[in-house]
Amino acid sequence: MPPRSPRLRRSNAAAFPSSPPILNLSHDTLALVCDLLLPVDVLNLSRSCKSIHNFLHQASSKFVWKAARANVQGLPDCPKWLSEPQFASLCFEDFCFRCLAMDTYSRSPLWPFGIRYCLPCRTATFTTKPLKDFPAGGGGALSRKVLSFYVRDVQEFRAALVAKVGADLAATAALVLALLQEKASDTKDRVEFARECKAWHVQWKAQLAAAARAVKVQRQQDILRKLEDAGYANEVRELGPHYEGLSQEVRAVTDQARPLTEREWNVIRPTLTAFMDGRRELGVRVAFVRQIRSRL
Ligand SMILES: [Zn+2]
Numbered sequence: 001m002p003p004r005s006p007r008l009r010r011s012n013a014a015a016f017p018s019s020p021p022i023l024n025l026s027h028d029t030l031a032l033v034c035d036l037l038l039p040v041d042v043l044n045l046s047r048s049c050k051s052i053h054n055f056l057h058q059a060s061s062k063f064v065w066k067a068a069r070a071n072v073q074g075l076p077d078c079p080k081w082l083s084e085p086q087f088a089s090l091c092f093e094d095f096c097f098r099c100l101a102m103d104t105y106s107r108s109p110l111w112p113f114g115i116r117y118c119l120p121c122r123t124a125t126f127t128t129k130p131l132k133d134f135p136a137g138g139g140g141a142l143s144r145k146v147l148s149f150y151v152r153d154v155q156e157f158r159a160a161l162v163a164k165v166g167a168d169l170a171a172t173a174a175l176v177l178a179l180l181q182e183k184a185s186d187t188k189d190r191v192e193f194a195r196e197c198k199a200w201h202v203q204w205k206a207q208l209a210a211a212a213r214a215v216k217v218q219r220q221q222d223i224l225r226k227l228e229d230a231g232y233a234n235e236v237r238e239l240g241p242h243y244e245g246l247s248q249e250v251r252a253v254t255d256q257a258r259p260l261t262e263r264e265w266n267v268i269r270p271t272l273t274a275f276m277d278g279r280r281e282l283g284v285r286v287a288f289v290r291q292i293r294s295r296l
Contacts, residue, residue, distance in 0.1 A: 027063065034068050057083075065085075074204075081186075112187075126151065226265060235283065253271060
């Protein structure tokens, strides 16, 4: 392969600057851009390249996340025990923080702990017996009726307790008591945070479902309008008030929560026009039978 000319190298360097152009924007402009984003968008932006990742993970970039959080109605503030990216991931993503798997459990955040874990990870990291036979046990995190403990949390608390135990028993008792009070206050904050997050999450999921329904209805209308434009207006009218006449196969194409694009329309058009041709033929036969019967 011939060596690349210095001129070509220079033009490539201009095409791929070392610093992403978005970082050249002033903080005010960047805040204006982020005013239009959701926290999950900022999270995805932070994963787009190393420079942006580093920038958005700096403490001074908190304003970016704050601007994005303001776009989500009812979302509680980021708690002091989570970073902004962790909080965004906890609220808006679905995968397990430990192994990246996705299941029903990973979609349901464990709010007080600031984590989302799949079923195997919950079983591996939670216990119902933090003081006896620790860390054996497990399974408690799977039941709402059983009090369960996050193993890492218990280990950290135990280590802190052990560190406080000294030779002077009177002094030790006071220190341990202070630690217990601190832990109780932290737990209270986390439970309150979890309560707020759960309420927001229910509302957020309902909003997402409503938005998905609206997109689905719009898509169906767009498809039917295109069929009417293609000369199938009578057949579309005959589908019924709730389009009961659509077959299973056609519904699989229309009942999707994503907008219809021209490219996709070109792909699905043969299936839909074949279906409408079938309906047209059926309509002609029904009209013929009715005509015959009317003469009898
Ligand atoms: Zn997992």
